[in-house]
Amino acid sequence: MAGALGAEVILIERDIVGGAAHLWDCIPSKALIATGAELAELQRARSMGLQASGRLDLDALADRVRSIEERLHTSVRDLLASQGVHCLAGTARFTGPRTVTAETASGAEAVDADVVLVATGSRPRVPDWAPVDGDRILTTRDAYRIREVPRHVVVIGSGVTGVEFTHMFRALGAGVTLVVSRQQVLPKKDPEVAAVLEDAFLQRGVSLLKGARAHAVERTTDGVVVRCDDGRVVEGSHAVLAVGSIPNTDGIGLDVAGVAVDAGGYVTVNHNCLTSVPHVYAAGDVSGKLPLSSVASMQGRKIAEHCMGLHNRPHRHLDYDKAASAIFTDPEVADVGLAEAEAFASGRKIRVTKVPFSANAKSLIEGDPRGFVKIISDPATGVVLGGSIVGQSAAELISVLAVAVTNNLKVGDILDSLLVHPALAESLAEASS
Numbered sequence: 001m002a003g004a005l006g007a008e009v010i011l012i013e014r015d016i017v018g019g020a021a022h023l024w025d026c027i028p029s030k031a032l033i034a035t036g037a038e039l040a041e042l043q044r045a046r047s048m049g050l051q052a053s054g055r056l057d058l059d060a061l062a063d064r065v066r067s068i069e070e071r072l073h074t075s076v077r078d079l080l081a082s083q084g085v086h087c088l089a090g091t092a093r094f095t096g097p098r099t100v101t102a103e104t105a106s107g108a109e110a111v112d113a114d115v116v117l118v119a120t121g122s123r124p125r126v127p128d129w130a131p132v133d134g135d136r137i138l139t140t141r142d143a144y145r146i147r148e149v150p151r152h153v154v155v156i157g158s159g160v161t162g163v164e165f166t167h168m169f170r171a172l173g174a175g176v177t178l179v180v181s182r183q184q185v186l187p188k189k190d191p192e193v194a195a196v197l198e199d200a201f202l203q204r205g206v207s208l209l210k211g212a213r214a215h216a217v218e219r220t221t222d223g224v225v226v227r228c229d230d231g232r233v234v235e236g237s238h239a240v241l242a243v244g245s246i247p248n249t250d251g252i253g254l255d256v257a258g259v260a261v262d263a264g265g266y267v268t269v270n271h272n273c274l275t276s277v278p279h280v281y282a283a284g285d286v287s288g289k290l291p292l293s294s295v296a297s298m299q300g301r302k303i304a305e306h307c308m309g310l311h312n313r314p315h316r317h318l319d320y321d322k323a324a325s326a327i328f329t330d331p332e333v334a335d336v337g338l339a340e341a342e343a344f345a346s347g348r349k350i351r352v353t354k355v356p357f358s359a360n361a362k363s364l365i366e367g368d369p370r371g372f373v374k375i376i377s378d379p380a381t382g383v384v385l386g387g388s389i390v391g392q393s394a395a396e397l398i399s400v401l402a403v404a405v406t407n408n409l410k411v412g413d414i415l416d417s418l419l420v421h422p423a424l425a426e427s428l429a430e431a432s433s
């Protein structure tokens, strides 16, 4: 974006351009989930009157993931080249307030800049009680390297990443136990949404260990043992840690540049993503806002406009409270804006409408009536404040509510739209009435 706006841009990357999203996070996880979904479809086909069988070819699957990554990587590189961005392969650190030095294969290269953007991302958090070995005790990044479907995976952590990995391994045929430290999976999400997902997990044979906080993982001869603080012990062939991430802010010379970080090591930024230093910006996971690719990209675009002096144009600051997010489980989960519990906690008056997909013609035709749409609006004005969807295609459907929330549309605007029939989106209109 900065290149497109006419800036001379140097991008320093130590690994691959495109970052963790392409290598470990969004893309490989969703590619494996897509294969798991195809397997489930084949199994479900029987109930639709078809005979089908599916055999998983892990080598072909690994090739497929690699080819998706390569295509995305090439398209990002081509895009950068088309905007005249110079990519420098190396590890960067500040060596002065306006100087960044890249350690490249051919030695150190110092770059002086008017503006610096720190976008070094984050990495999985590894607690000291978990001796990760990349073989049996894994971070989410190690989990893609497994060459056979594990016998039984113990997933530790039931936030977004934990439930996605639970779904992914189960869909590929592994046994799974999910260690849930609270009384519901997805502790930050709507409890009714979490309940639908929990039911789906239980029906698919996932064991949920609720109210149990893992505090030790050990290797055995052919597997792992996970010990919880309430005395419960789970055995499995592998353990996967999904207990959050930490920012990549150590060793990059932020102190040399005078860039402030918070107690968690995240770079502190203002509403323009500017750090404590007026010519240094930070975006993405290091900025400690919402750890989502979509948010990182949007921050990058806004920063480019800001540093190129376009912030005086009509311009909307990023409102993180209006970011849509999705969880690619089966059923999918997605939400945007104000949550029901949040509104109750703050005493704000809201109108909540909930419509089950079991009343939707397309859901019934497709044989998957699980889940619901919930819309939260302002009772006085009808403005859509938020919504949650759990069910098939929730990640796509939430876009309608995201547009409504971002643009202060009213439930009447959704209701008055002539939608397709039969379509899952009809439930959005119904929940708007």
Ligand SMILES: Cc1cc2nc3c(=O)[nH]c(=O)nc-3n(C[C@H](O)[C@H](O)[C@H](O)COP(=O)(O)OP(=O)(O)OC[C@H]3O[C@@H](n4cnc5c(N)ncnc54)[C@H](O)[C@@H]3O)c2cc1C
Pocket: 012, 013, 014, 015, 016, 017, 018, 019, 020, 021, 024, 025, 026, 027, 029, 030, 090, 091, 092, 093, 119, 120, 121, 122, 140, 161, 248, 252, 283, 284, 285, 286, 290, 291, 292, 293, 294, 295, 296
């Ligand atoms: C399993 C998993 C699944 C996810 N799925 C989704 C999803 O479906 N949708 C979504 O929106 N988000 C998803 N996320 C979150 C998303 O991946 C991150 O929010 C996003 O990648 C953050 O982007 P970033 O640019 O901040 O960092 P990154 O993508 O991590 O990029 C940082 C880059 O900086 C490089 N780097 C670091 N230090 C240096 C240095 N000193 N010198 C040079 N280069 C350096 C790294 O090599 C890396 O390429 C997922 C996360 C996980 C863990």
